[in-house]
Amino acid sequence: MKTIQFREAICEAMSEEMRRDESIYLMGEEVAEYNGAYKASKGMLDEFGAKRVIDTPIAELGFAGIAIGSAMNGNRPIVEYMTFNFSLVGIDQIINNAAKIRQMSGGQFNCPIVFRGPTASAGQLAATHSQAFENWFANTPGLKVVVPSNPADAKGLLKSAIRDNDPVIFMESEQMYGDKGEVPEGEYLIPLGVAEIKRKGTDVTIVSFGKIIKDAYKAAEELAKEGIECEIIDLRTVRPMDHDAILTSVKKTNRLVILEEAWPFGNVATEITYQVQSQAFDYLDAPIVKINTADTPAPYSPELLKEWLPNSDDVVKAVKKVMYRD
Amino acid sequence: MKKITKKTYLDWYENMLFWRKFEDKLAQVYINQKVRGFLHLYNGQEAVLAGALHAMDLTKDKMITAYRNHVQPIGMGVDPKKVMAELYGKATGTSQGLGGSMHIFSKEHRFYGGHGIVGGQIPLGAGLAFGDKYQGNNAVTLCYMGDGAVRQGSLHETFNMAMLWKLPVVFCCENNGYAMGTSVERAANHTDIWKLGLGYEMPCKPVDGMKPEVVAKEMDEAMERARRGEGPTFLEIRTYRYRGHSMSDAQHYRTKEEVAKKQEEDPIDYVLHQIYDKKWATEAEIKEVNKRVKDLVSECEKFAEESPYPDKSVMYDVVYDQDNYPFLPHKL
Ligand SMILES: Cc1ncc(C[n+]2csc(CCOP(=O)(O)OP(=O)(O)O)c2C)c(N)n1
Ligand SMILES: [Mg+2]
Numbered sequence: 001m002k003t004i005q006f007r008e009a010i011c012e013a014m015s016e017e018m019r020r021d022e023s024i025y026l027m028g029e030e031v032a033e034y035n036g037a038y039k040a041s042k043g044m045l046d047e048f049g050a051k052r053v054i055d056t057p058i059a060e061l062g063f064a065g066i067a068i069g070s071a072m073n074g075n076r077p078i079v080e081y082m083t084f085n086f087s088l089v090g091i092d093q094i095i096n097n098a099a100k101i102r103q104m105s106g107g108q109f110n111c112p113i114v115f116r117g118p119t120a121s122a123g124q125l126a127a128t129h130s131q132a133f134e135n136w137f138a139n140t141p142g143l144k145v146v147v148p149s150n151p152a153d154a155k156g157l158l159k160s161a162i163r164d165n166d167p168v169i170f171m172e173s174e175q176m177y178g179d180k181g182e183v184p185e186g187e188y189l190i191p192l193g194v195a196e197i198k199r200k201g202t203d204v205t206i207v208s209f210g211k212i213i214k215d216a217y218k219a220a221e222e223l224a225k226e227g228i229e230c231e232i233i234d235l236r237t238v239r240p241m242d243h244d245a246i247l248t249s250v251k252k253t254n255r256l257v258i259l260e261e262a263w264p265f266g267n268v269a270t271e272i273t274y275q276v277q278s279q280a281f282d283y284l285d286a287p288i289v290k291i292n293t294a295d296t297p298a299p300y301s302p303e304l305l306k307e308w309l310p311n312s313d314d315v316v317k318a319v320k321k322v323m324y325r326d
Numbered sequence: 327m328k329k330i331t332k333k334t335y336l337d338w339y340e341n342m343l344f345w346r347k348f349e350d351k352l353a354q355v356y357i358n359q360k361v362r363g364f365l366h367l368y369n370g371q372e373a374v375l376a377g378a379l380h381a382m383d384l385t386k387d388k389m390i391t392a393y394r395n396h397v398q399p400i401g402m403g404v405d406p407k408k409v410m411a412e413l414y415g416k417a418t419g420t421s422q423g424l425g426g427s428m429h430i431f432s433k434e435h436r437f438y439g440g441h442g443i444v445g446g447q448i449p450l451g452a453g454l455a456f457g458d459k460y461q462g463n464n465a466v467t468l469c470y471m472g473d474g475a476v477r478q479g480s481l482h483e484t485f486n487m488a489m490l491w492k493l494p495v496v497f498c499c500e501n502n503g504y505a506m507g508t509s510v511e512r513a514a515n516h517t518d519i520w521k522l523g524l525g526y527e528m529p530c531k532p533v534d535g536m537k538p539e540v541v542a543k544e545m546d547e548a549m550e551r552a553r554r555g556e557g558p559t560f561l562e563i564r565t566y567r568y569r570g571h572s573m574s575d576a577q578h579y580r581t582k583e584e585v586a587k588k589q590e591e592d593p594i595d596y597v598l599h600q601i602y603d604k605k606w607a608t609e610a611e612i613k614e615v616n617k618r619v620k621d622l623v624s625e626c627e628k629f630a631e632e633s634p635y636p637d638k639s640v641m642y643d644v645v646y647d648q649d650n651y652p653f654l655p656h657k658l
Contacts, residue, residue: 033579034507057477057513058444058505086443089478124363124415126426128442264654295653296645300363300426301415303635314657321658 002185007177009151010040010116013158014078016187018048021076024162025052027067028080028117037082038118038177064090064115068098071113071167078162081117084171085129091136098167099142110165116158119147120210120261121298122174124305130298132262134210135271137169138239144192145238147171147210151181153236156190164192173211195242197249201231204319205249205256207272209235212261212310219315230319238268243275250276254285255322259315264292286322291315327381327546330539332606334380338538339597339612342372344619345397346594348406349569351623352396352413356573360631361413365427366394370568373593374500375401377541378468381549386463390438390451391470393428398470399437404430410626416633423636424644444505445471445478448497452488455495455552466552467495468545474505476519485526485560492557496548497528499560500535502567507579520562528560535565536591566591 004012018024025048030037032045032055045053056063060081067077081087087094094115101109121130138145146161146168148154154172161168198213199220206216213234220230231249235241250256256276258269269290276288294308320326328334349367356365368375371394379401382389391398396413400406404420412419413427420430430440438454441447451469458465475481476499488495499519503509510517523530529551533544541563548559566588570577577585601607607615642653 030507033512037506055508055512057508058474059477059479061479089443089445089480124426126363126424126429126442128428128446129364264656289658291658292656294641294656296641299424299641300412300421300429301423301636302362303415304423304638304641307638308641310657317658 001182003180004151004183005177006151006154006179007038007040009155009183010158010172011042011044013155014041015044015047017159017162018052023074024076024078025054026078026080027054027056027063029056029058029082031055031080036080038174040177060086060090061093064093065097067113068093068111071111072101072109076112076162078114078116081115083129084117084119084133085131087115095140099140103142111167112165114161114168114170116170117172118174119171120173121309124300124302126300127297134171134238135262135267138268142167143239144168146192146236147238148236149210149213149234151179152183153190155183156188157192157236160189160192171210176211193237193240193242195233195235195245197231198234199230199232201229203229203253203255204322205231205233205253206259206315207233207235207246207256208259209238210261212259215310215312216259216315218312219319222312222316223319228319228323246272246276247280250280251283254283256288257315257318257322258288258290259310260290260292261310262292264295267292286324289318289322291318327542330542335597335601335606338376339594339601340615340619341401342376342594342597343616344622345372345400347619347623348397348626351627355627361427363426364572366572367569368394368397371500371502371565373538374535374541374563374565377538378545380538380542381545382468386465388436388438388454388465388467390447390454390467392444392447392472392475393442395430395440399430399432399435402432402437403435404432404437406622407626407629410630411633414630414633415635416630417636418633422640422644424640445475445480447471448475448480449484452484452493452495455493459494464553466549468498469495470498470500472505473499473501473510473519474508474513476522477513485528488558489526489528492555494552495558496545496552497558497560499562500565501562502565504567504579506571509579520560523560528558530560533561533563535563536593537596538593
């Protein structure tokens with residue numbers, strides 16, 4: 001094992017894959033000469049040259065479409081969005097083309113492309129720069145959606161995403177790029193669509209994904225002091241979702257809390273809630289609780305933002321509620 | 327156009343200096359974490375705003391820009407204390423602390439934002455003009471964008487419709503040399519941004535953005551064309567950004583020498599030279615101005631510092647016009 005930053009894990013995954021497959025290129029704003037707005041492609045221009053590590057103008061619709069077109073014609077692009085907030089400018093190409101080309105052509109064209117970049121909040125960036133669209137993309141048949149929470153997962157999942165023949169939305173976080181974690185030496189892959197139990201427990205299942213899962217870890221530590229053992233499931237892939245992992249855990253703990261950094265209306269947690277009540281209704285000893293961001297655009301002011309975001313205290317409260325210990 | 331007089335220059339000096347010092351103060355308090363998030367400062371570009379404001383009819387014309395937007399509303403008449411308070415996230419801010427650095431708005435002073443999505447404000451600017459034309463307001467909208475923003479599809483779609491419908495809008499590209507770390511040369515096959523107007527037969531030209539009287543003259547011509555019902559103009563105003571893109575920019579894409587060389591053409595120094603050359607003010611009088619500016623900046627800081635944070639309910643109150651909108655709960 002070696003210890004590296006999340007941004008280095010992303011960089012290693014892209015670089016290793018680009019070494020083994022000439023058809024892969026990286027394209028996006030500031031990815032080449034600037035080494036990535038968050039330095040996730042540091043050194044890649046030097047290694048692979050300007051043909052394969054390509055700076056774009058600010059034209060999210062155009063370069064998304066150009067990348068998709070090249071994917072229909074033999075390339076395997078990695079497109080970086082500086083943040084997924086800006087993917088909205090290009091989302092027509094993702095939803096109407098990347099997700100549908102295969103189906104509309106009766107299976108003739110694959111669309112092996114990865115759109116990657118940070119998602120969700122990153123401090124006081126206010127309404128347009130603090131959004132989580134995992135559920136928007138996950139709602140779209142034809143796409144896969146991956147949201148890792150640590151460097152090791154990020155590397156293994158990104159390599160799988162790049163090798164996948166279908167379009168993958170791969171979502172990171174500005175606030176995770178500096179996170180350090182142990183990563184296996186040498187080559188490894190983590191399959192898409194497989195969740196991981198990050199903490200074993202018997203009392204309550206907490207399902208989460210992405211950087212917010214750290215608040216679940218923190219809550220679990222707190223709760224352990226009171227003798228409550230949480231089982232934490234990291235979805236890692238939102239679509240396809242590993243329902244089996246969730247159901248197996250819920251059948252054991254009989255209680256479920258879902259922590260998702262996203263607006264509450266029709267989000268990923270809502271989907272999990274539906275699946276669990278329909279497939280494990282008799283196992284539930286308490287109504288499922290989900291914790292999200294407030295049902296408003298993100299506020300700038302620090303005091304409001306604190307209220308808007310979910311945190312570990314909210315998780316503690318939710319766990320106690322489903323344990324009837326509140 | 328209003329005549330450019332001694333008073334114009336003295337006002338320009340005081341205003342531009344105030345904007346500069348206001349931004350410097352923000353950079354300083356950012357380091358103390360009073361202001362958070364992104365912080366895009368206007369240093370170096372002051373003449374673009376000063377010249378434009380001279381050409382505008384401040385009783386009815388409108389302005390809209392991107393996220394580099396702290397001083398434009400001040401120029402339009404917004405109390406700078408409120409802008410500073412917004413950056414502190416305080417209840418007394420222009421958006422009650424909801425918008426922050428990138429999203430300053432003032433309906434009262436016809437400043438329509440403050441937009442964080444690159445290129446997002448370009449159609450909005452044309453839309454403001456559409457409203458004015460529709461309602462017969464005889465007002466003109468000044469719509470700013472950066473040299474990076476002109477590569478967005480939104481500009482091209484909007485240019486076409488603005489010409490087709492002869493909307494009273496002046497599109498003004500503030501070419502400050504860079505979009506983050508990407509120079510104008512690296513973003514396109516050509517560097518004469520103003521020529522983008524040609525494809526739409528939109529009147530267009532490059533303008534020296536370091537001298538407010540040059541900007542004022544070109545801006546006046548464009549605004550009067552719009553007012554006469556002859557439609558939009560596209561000006562590429564050539565200026566320079568002294569500071570990094572935002573606060574965490576190591577600026578490896580340019581040299582210190584390049585920045586220093588550009589600073590030799592500093593627009594505030596230029597205006598001051600004009601004043602001294604023409605003997606419009608003594609050194610003592612300029613010292614007075616400098617002191618007023620310094621005091622006003624301190625006043626803004628003090629106001630922001632002492633203002634309260636917004637009440638939690640504001641987060642919900644401002645989302646919908648509807649009273650008692652049934653928001654979903656997000657935590658217990
Ligand atoms: C749609 C979109 N893409 C990317 C960004 C990130 N971004 C913010 S500012 C910026 C550079 C814009 O440069 P320019 O238009 O020249 O304006 P300047 O910052 O120089 O004033 C970029 C890429 C964004 N905010 N919105
Ligand atoms: Mg620029």
